[in-house]
Amino acid sequence: MSKIHKERRIPFVVANWKINKLQSDVMDFLEKVNEKVPGEKVVETGIAAQDLFLADMVRATADSPIHIVAENVHWEDNGAYTGETSPKALKDVGAKYVLIGHFERRKFFNETDSTVNLKVTAALRNGLRPIIDVDEDMSTYAQFMDAQPSVAQVSAALAGVSVDQIRKVTIAYEPTWAIGSGEAASADQAQKAAYLIRQTLAKLYSPVIAEQVRILYGGSVTPNNAREIMSQEDIDGVLVGTAALDPDKFLQLVEIAKDPSVPNFDIDHV
Numbered sequence: 001m002s003k004i005h006k007e008r009r010i011p012f013v014v015a016n017w018k019i020n021k022l023q024s025d026v027m028d029f030l031e032k033v034n035e036k037v038p039g040e041k042v043v044e045t046g047i048a049a050q051d052l053f054l055a056d057m058v059r060a061t062a063d064s065p066i067h068i069v070a071e072n073v074h075w076e077d078n079g080a081y082t083g084e085t086s087p088k089a090l091k092d093v094g095a096k097y098v099l100i101g102h103f104e105r106r107k108f109f110n111e112t113d114s115t116v117n118l119k120v121t122a123a124l125r126n127g128l129r130p131i132i133d134v135d136e137d138m139s140t141y142a143q144f145m146d147a148q149p150s151v152a153q154v155s156a157a158l159a160g161v162s163v164d165q166i167r168k169v170t171i172a173y174e175p176t177w178a179i180g181s182g183e184a185a186s187a188d189q190a191q192k193a194a195y196l197i198r199q200t201l202a203k204l205y206s207p208v209i210a211e212q213v214r215i216l217y218g219g220s221v222t223p224n225n226a227r228e229i230m231s232q233e234d235i236d237g238v239l240v241g242t243a244a245l246d247p248d249k250f251l252q253l254v255e256i257a258k259d260p261s262v263p264n265f266d267i268d269h270v
């Protein structure tokens with residue numbers, strides 16, 4: 001869509017640690033990055049971690065612009081759901097964002113379009129900002145080997161989400177085949193997918209609203225491929241697993257997000 005609109009969306013870099021860190025690693029990481037991330041008007045940063053670390057992470061980032069992100073949430077505010085985490089409790093401990101509908105949740109925990117939608121509305125109802133993962137439409141990908149985000153997943157996730165609420169939503173295009181594979185989508189593929197997602201938002205809401213929603217790319221992002229991906233017109237940031245386990249790489253990605261058009265040929269040594 002347009003470059004002017006892209007400039008008005010604040011870039012967003014989100015680490016997704018999955019279940020890869022222990023308590024001591026978490027605090028070491030935050031000590032290394034806390035004072036080095038820019039203010040959230042320049043680049044917004046988030047770290048998604050296991051629930052048991054979130055309260056400590058909120059405290060440890062009290063003076064830093066880093067936002068704390070949950071990796072999952074239940075759709076009920078309270079009740080008899082042993083082992084789940086309520087959106088009310090996440091809000092209460094100070095989480096700001098929550099990942100919803102990650103491919104790994106769909107694959108290993110039977111998450112469906114309808115539970116994703118319940119979680120999105122529960123998060124919004126409780127003042128949490130959802131980062132909704134959208135997968136590849138694998139039948140199209142298998143046929144044409146080209147990026148094709150699941151438009152059905154976008155529409156289903158957003159059922160009942162109002163015009164006011166959609167401004168609080170971030171969409172992340174994460175093709176299944178790129179997650180943890182070392183094979184990221186090309187910048188062109190990622191742009192095409194983000195464009196299709198934005199068009200879907202334009203149809204569901206309006207073209208003006210669609211330009212206000214941030215769309216991230218995720219799947220084997222590293223400091224080496226992030227610049228080209230983040231330079232694309234419809235891509236507003238990245239959702240990063242493996243590379244974001246390393247504080248130096250996380251900071252490099254944040255640095256790139258500040259202005260992806262500035263070439264940096266010494267990126268591995270920043």
Ligand code: 13P
Pocket residue numbers: 016102174178179180181182218219220221239240241242243
């Ligand atoms: P990788 O960056 O390890 O491919 O993981 C991506 C991801 O799943 C982020 O949510």
